[in-house]
Structures are given as C-alpha cells and as structure tokens.
Amino acid sequence: MGNFLTKNFVWLLAAGVGVYFYKQVDEKSKAITKPIGNFLAQVQFAINNSGDIKYPNAGFFLNSEKLDYTLKVNNLVWFDAIEKLHPAHKVFLDEIFDSDKRLKNQYRPLLNGLVDADSIQTVKKG
Structure with a gap:
C-alpha cells in the first residue's frame, strides 16, 4: 500500500x-x-x-402532509409557492403560522381544509 x-x-x-x-x-x-x-x-x-400563474381567488388547502408532527412546515417549497400564488396568501400564512413557520394551536381546525378569509374569521370567533 x-x-x-x-x-x-x-x-x-x-x-x-x-x-x-x-x-x-x-x-x-x-x-x-x-x-x-x-x-x-x-x-x-x-x-x-x-x-406567473396567480389564483383568481384567495384561498388554499392546508394539507397536513406539508407539516411535521409538531405542525411546523416541512416543505418550504410548498410554503413559498402558496405565498406567491395570490397576494392575500401571505396575510393568511402570517396569521396562521408563527415566526418558526409552525401552525398556531388555535388554527388546528384548518388542517386538511380550506384556508381563506372566511375560515380564518370562523376560527377566530371560536
């Protein structure tokens, strides 16, 4: 050797x-x-x-597969794509996720459902 x-x-x-x-x-x-x-x-x-392709109406489906077991976003490409699809999506994402991109506890009912202005207001009202 x-x-x-x-x-x-x-x-x-x-x-x-x-x-x-x-x-x-x-x-x-x-x-x-x-x-x-x-x-x-x-x-x-x-x-x-x-x-760029834009959604005509604000709203997206919050798929639980895009989050890990702690409800933190595990797919940043998905997160960025949702944010770019409609100007209102950034407002929605900022509302339902904290600074670590973890779903806030009060918004757990939105998992596997539509996230739009109406659904966020419904959850806020309790």
Whole structure:
C-alpha cells in the first residue's frame, strides 16, 4: 500500500485539487446563472404577454402532509409557492403560522381544509 501511495501521490493530489476547484466553480456559477435565468424568464413573459400563474381567488388547502408532527412546515417549497400564488396568501400564512413557520394551536381546525378569509374569521370567533 505504501508503494502505491508513493507512486501515485501526484495523481491523487491532482484529483483532490480538481475536485476542490470544481466545487468552487460550481457554487459560483449558480450565483451567476440564477439571475440570468430569471431575467430571461421575464423577457419571455414580456414577449409572450404572459406572467406567473396567480389564483383568481384567495384561498388554499392546508394539507397536513406539508407539516411535521409538531405542525411546523416541512416543505418550504410548498410554503413559498402558496405565498406567491395570490397576494392575500401571505396575510393568511402570517396569521396562521408563527415566526418558526409552525401552525398556531388555535388554527388546528384548518388542517386538511380550506384556508381563506372566511375560515380564518370562523376560527377566530371560536
């Protein structure tokens, strides 16, 4: 084994340096390409006269599978998507979740049901 390391030390070192530089370039390229991709998407929206998909009516289904056993959001992609679908959703989410994105106890009845202005008011009234 010692003979193998002695003969191939340079190649092993080169491979390690290559992996290090690859990871550095990969992280930096993501920082550069994401804004470019967002810009190109906006250009395409302008050309096609389209945009992000928005819900016509405020309200969403609060699926219990999106929360863990402590009722904390376990799927941040879902949370962000719901927030972006309608401007009122941010207000709803801020109302029913605390700063740790955990469902407030008083809003447990909304689990697996529709969350909208009416259902939130119903829960508040008790």
